[in-house]
Amino acid sequence: MKKLLKFMKKYKVYAILSPILMILEVMADIIIPYLMSRIVDIGIANRDIDYIVKLGLIMIATAILGMAFGIISSHFGAKAGYGFAAEIREETFKKVQDFSFANIDQFTVSSLITRLTNDCNTIGQVTMMSLRMAIRAPFMMLFALIMAFTINAPLARVFMVAVPLTAIIISFILYKVRPLFKKMQTRVDRVNAIIQENLTGIRVVKSFNRQEREEERFKERNDALRDTALRAISFVIFLIPVLNIIIYSTIIAVLWFGGQKVVLGTMGGGELISFITYITQIMMALMMLSMYFMQLLRGSASVSRILEVLNTKSEIKQVANPVKKLKDGSISFNNVSFIYPGSKDKVLDGISFSINSGEILGIIGSTGSSKSTLVQLIPRLYDVTEGSVIVGGTDVRKYDIKALRNQVAFVLQKNTLFSGTLRENMQWGNENASDEQIIEALKQAQAWEFVSKYDDGLDHRVEQGGDNFSGGQKQRLSIARALMKSPKIIILDDSTSAVDMTTDAKIQYAFKEELKNVTKIIISQRVSTIQHAGRILVMHEGRIESFGDHETLMKKSPIYREIYESQQKGVALE
Ligand SMILES: Nc1ncnc2c1ncn2[C@@H]1O[C@H](COP(=O)(O)OP(=O)(O)OP(=O)(O)O)[C@@H](O)[C@H]1O
Ligand SMILES: [Mg+2]
Structure with missing residues (x-):
């Protein structure tokens, strides 16, 4: 993880500001129920309209501020998360460019594609969540607990049962789901492998009428992915109902004990209402935390897959003080x-x-x-x-x-050509080549005879892989491209x-x-x-x-x- 952190450098400001703003938003969320309890217990109880209006206005202002902090925090979080992912993707791409043929054989192309797309995205999302949820949830819990204890410490003891119980249930679910998430990632890899192989070879598949067989192969892997995902979800879906049961039981307990206090006059009605809001906030925070941990599991699988690529040493190593020039072509x-x-x-x-x-x-x-x-x-x-x-x-x-x-x-x-124009493909050999030089090489490779017939000449489009040329044309263009290097x-x-x-x-x-x-x-x-x-x-x-x-x-x-x-x-x- 440390190795990856350097990619956050460019986005450091956002990565710091986002959680700070998030804490401010949480504070606003916490203050609002408190203000509400004051309105009920003081404003309404005393029929003091001025007090109600004053606190009402403060409440609105707090809500707006909280919302603003929230929006800016999310925005910064997204910037940091996706920026981080983009930096990692760029570095991984660079690394792959340096790979020797042996390294590529070892990883396989499809797995590298999954790592560069899927895994980098997951890291970005998890980072974004880390900056927001992982900050929001614990602070929310902390502040809400403090408020609950301040309002009524004896009543707040219900949390001593509710919170550990929830934590145990969440840990159990995470423990069950963890291996399934790991498995899911390899299954995604396998699906991507078949998609990649098939799409690059789509013409062969069609000419051999292999569609049905390939669809079967795909279906088998796709179903395996679906089944693993479903198994993982079957645990996750318990989370919300179970948490709901705990939340409602806690609320009933609070109403029961708190109601007696209100009747006895040792607790305000507004205090009871805000207390219940804090219960919900605490439980929501726990739920958020559990969701976050789940994402973190997926994220850590992706991080290790990316590190595998970044930590691979190219098989081909360069010596110190390398020779730069070939004396001749012997x-x-x-x-x-x-x-x-x-x-x-x-x-x-x-x-x-x-x-x-x-x-x-x-x-x-x-x-x-x-x-x-x-x-x-x-x-x-x-x-x-x-x-x-x-x-x-x-x-x-x-x-x-x-x-x-x-x-x-x-x-x-x-050989393969790359999407772009013919001129761009030829310039692979020599970036600054003039049209004359390109034409010279095309002539030597006997490619000019067909290129010269195009209306747009060197601006002629090359499709991905050079699929819009015949086999022989592609070969001649590849030879010309090599000649461009002199x-x-x-x-x-x-x-x-x-x-x-x-x-x-x-x-x-x-x-x-x-x-x-x-x-x-x-x-x-x-x-x-x-x-x-x-x-x-x-x-x-x-x-x-x-x-x-x-x-x-x-x-x-x-x-x-x-x-x-x-x-x-x-x-x-x-
Ligand atoms: N990337 C690779 N990994 C492992 N084995 C390989 C790899 N590429 C080729 N081989 C093996 O090396 C041997 C020689 O292959 P090579 O491609 O050099 O033959 P070739 O003479 O060029 O054949 P052709 O005329 O068909 O092009 C073959 O047995 C092949 O299976
Ligand atoms: Mg060969």
């Missing part, structure tokens, strides 16, 4: 092995090879042969398990991570798989002729894409099967020859 792997965090299997084993700056390296191999895994180690998206990756003469772990990733452009196999190394992970052969050939030609000084790593399933590479790595089950140029591999590598021949046949068949 790459060498020295006996590299890799195991995905949380898994046991070595997906890369004993990988050693080097390429020079400016060279084209092709990588081919069956699916699952760890091609993507291998290249992810170059911009340090994951760290090696054993061995080392040397880029530009320096171990990747010695670089400033941002600098390294700026100079190594990576077109991911699962990198020393560019990696294309199967980035032309959806592009037709002719266009692919044009892209490869542009890469070879126009990016002479850039090291190019091109992963492909198609021999034709990488055939002209200086050297080609043939991957097989996480190991290098062979390494050399097309001619050498045709002689030496049975796997390469097989892939080549199967694709030649494919061509012959067409």
Whole structure:
């Protein structure tokens, strides 16, 4: 909690003023019944109209003041609560941005979304309640008790039974509800997970006609959430009736004993009325407190979920005095092995090879042969398990991570564009790029041929994920976006798989002729894409099967020859 408190800094004033104003409001609430008892016992008893008017006016003024304090306090409380939540959300979002791929694998995307939305909201609401209810209830009780004892101490002894009894009942309910609330949060997580997975994959769901099956899966989790919520509520609903019974019993007791006193003349009728008002206030305060504790339980679950994120250290750590600049685009792997965090299997084993700056390296191999895994180690998206990756003469772990990733452009196999305009997407690579530079990159990636046809050109809208482009168009735009970085190394992970052969050939030609000084790593399933590479790595089950140029591999590598021949046949068949 201490760790989170620093996020309140900006809203400190509100966080302090809100409870102070709340206490003032409580005071007003407490004074009013007292004034009322005076009106009854003195004003009405003595038929003193002036006194009644005077106290009546004071009562109205107090009520208005109390209301004003209340409104301002609520307003400040909301400001502090939601401001606090916004700060936490921002910090958590920043933290997630710094996460390594391994960290994200560990948390899962849907859980991170729930934490950033649901949990942050809960924290905001609970904070707001803490500033108001948690202040209001105890003060209300304290002041009302003081007033009750001042008016008539012997009569006030009824509270000695009523208050502990209520406290015991509330504690019991809270004790029962607590684990259910915790459970509810994980259930919310599970519902969100399925919503997120489904909405991102909605097209796949529809094309496989999986709607019904998915609805069932959703229903099962949704029902589980509902049932837990209902179980929790089944305890909570007892709270109000039970409290009502206690309140009314207490009122009856007070009327019974107090009534006798009034008859005997040792207590004013007005005093009795105000006494009953104080009973209600005390009981309401207890109820408010119990509601607050319940929210606090939910809040504490959310706080621990947020802290889990904030306390996670990125798997990828930066050394002190990191190197900022790549000397050149040379790459060498020295006996590299890799195991995905949380898994046991070595997906890369004993990988050693080097390429020079400016060279084209092709990588081919069956699916699952760890091609993507291998290249992810170059911009340090994951760290090696054993061995080392040397880029530009320096171990990747010695670089400033941002600098390294700026100079190594990576077109991911699962690429995605972001909502905005085409220009904005291209500027991801270089914020200050001019339209000319963008068009140049689009041309190299063979994307200009379709972009130039849009009436709005670079202002053309990109929908979320780039869903308004075809697979091949998206791939070409992703390549252009990577080129915008003017990198020393560019990696294309199967980035032309959806592009037709002719266009692919044009892209490869542009890469070879126009990016002479850039090291190019091109992963492909198609021999034709990488055939002209200086050297080609043939991957097989996480190991290098062979390494050399097309001619050498045709002689030496049975796997390469097989892939080549199967694709030649494919061509012959067409
Ligand atoms: N994030 C991950 N966590 C755990 N295991 C993973 C992860 N990503 C990939 N793997 C595993 O690593 C192995 C190699 O996967 P990789 O994606 O590198 O293959 P690939 O050669 O790129 O395949 P493709 O040609 O289909 O893209 C696979 O067995 C896969 O199951
Ligand atoms: Mg891959």
